[in-house]
Amino acid sequence: MWYFYDDFQNVEFDKIVNEINNAFRNIFIGKEWKEIFTKQFEQEIRKTKLHKLFYDYYELYKTTDGNERRKIYSAYCKNMRIEEICLGTIKPISYSQLNENVSKKLRELFDYLYSDFTKRKLFKNNVGGLKGYYEQFYIETSININKRCPFCGIQAMASGKNSHRPDFDHYLLESKYPFVSLLRKNLMPMCDDCNKKYKKVKDISNYKKVFYPFSRNINNKLVYKNNTYKIVNNTYSEEVTSWDEIFDVENRIDLYSENLKLGWITSINETKIFGAQLSFDEALKMEIARIENNYYSSDNFIEKAYLEDLQIYV
Ligand SMILES: [Zn+2]
Known part of the structure; x- marks a missing residue:
């Protein structure tokens, strides 16, 4: 990469992701349905589809065997460690490695999280939607100085105020791996050419090592x-x-x-x-x-x- 993204804080975004991850953890450790979410989060999502998707997954999880549960837990522990996946020290667990029913339910949930949940009131009010998150990305990383895509160095990166902002690329494919669709360390603004014509569905974990876009002190x-x-x-x-x-x-x-x-x-x-x-x-x-x-x-x-x-x- 020609330049790397600076790490920056977004407390509200992280809070939402933590709530979701905690809910998964609570299901893993066998908590009752009413204890899965914190009270506040439960109220906030009660009327969204996320609540139902979690419930379906919770019910299905109760009937899955130990072996399958271990695989899901392994995916949960490994897939979010994007930096180590880039370094090649961790191999993520794909949907195809899980049983069909589990993989279907998880896929529904994670697809929803990125494409719908980010448009709902909770995410919009607290984070400003994905548009607001890109605006922050633009301001707080050196996109605003370089104004070019760090992956190619050729295409311009529009500011967050433009009507057409660059897409977020799921650096580790969300179509192939669970737990990574709404993960800040996996969301990389990238120019349309890089995203749609070049990277497309290439799987970074198939390469020996790839650059971690939030790296520091690397000069190519x-x-x-x-x-x-x-x-x-x-x-x-x-x-x-x-x-x-x-x-x-x-x-x-x-x-x-x-x-x-x-x-x-x-x-x-x-x-x-x-x-x-x-x-x-x-x-x-x-x-x-x-x-x-x-x-x-x-x-x-x-x-x-x-x-x-x-x-x-x-
Ligand atoms: Zn590019």
Whole structure:
């Protein structure tokens, strides 16, 4: 990734997710139906479909055998640990590993949580819906500085105020894995191209390692060599490989830059002409220094890699 998302707080969102996770835990430890939710949460969801979906799951759970229960519990414990799944140290448990009835009920519940529950009063009033959550994401992470998608570096990321905001990608597929549809550490704003044309239904847990989008202190570098772009990071080479496999980053940057190269050279020549005493090399250095300050903003990092390659020849 060209830049990583900063971790930020959202107490209200976490509170809702904790209530839901606690309800699952209470079912695991065999509590009675009336003890599954906290009083307040029970009142808040009583009239929503979530209440019924939980009840159906509760009833079904009572009739499932120990072996199946252990599998569900294992999914509950593993699937939410997105960072370790990215690192490849944990393999998540998929719906297909659970028995058909359980998997059907859980799927209904988690589908509902993301696509409907986020539009209901409780989530809307407290979090501002997914729109409000994206607005916060935009403000509190460096999307608002870089304004580009961190996965490709090419497409713009609209601000939360735009009528069309980028979608949240379920980094670990919600269609394949239970417990991850409404999990903050699994919801990544991503440009439409990355989301719909490249990542699609690729499963991050099939790769040896992938970047965890909330990582810190990782700097991937773009270089231009032999007429093609390459991402370089010797410490995270496995993550870089899967990143490029999932999003086709290097090819997309090659295509993207094709029509821009001439403009970049022209602007160096113009600098040279305006500052008559500058050599091409000096003008080149000046331009590189100028864009270095806003490396990931606009296509500066793509331009810089190209200009650095030119430097070798002058
Ligand atoms: Zn993108």
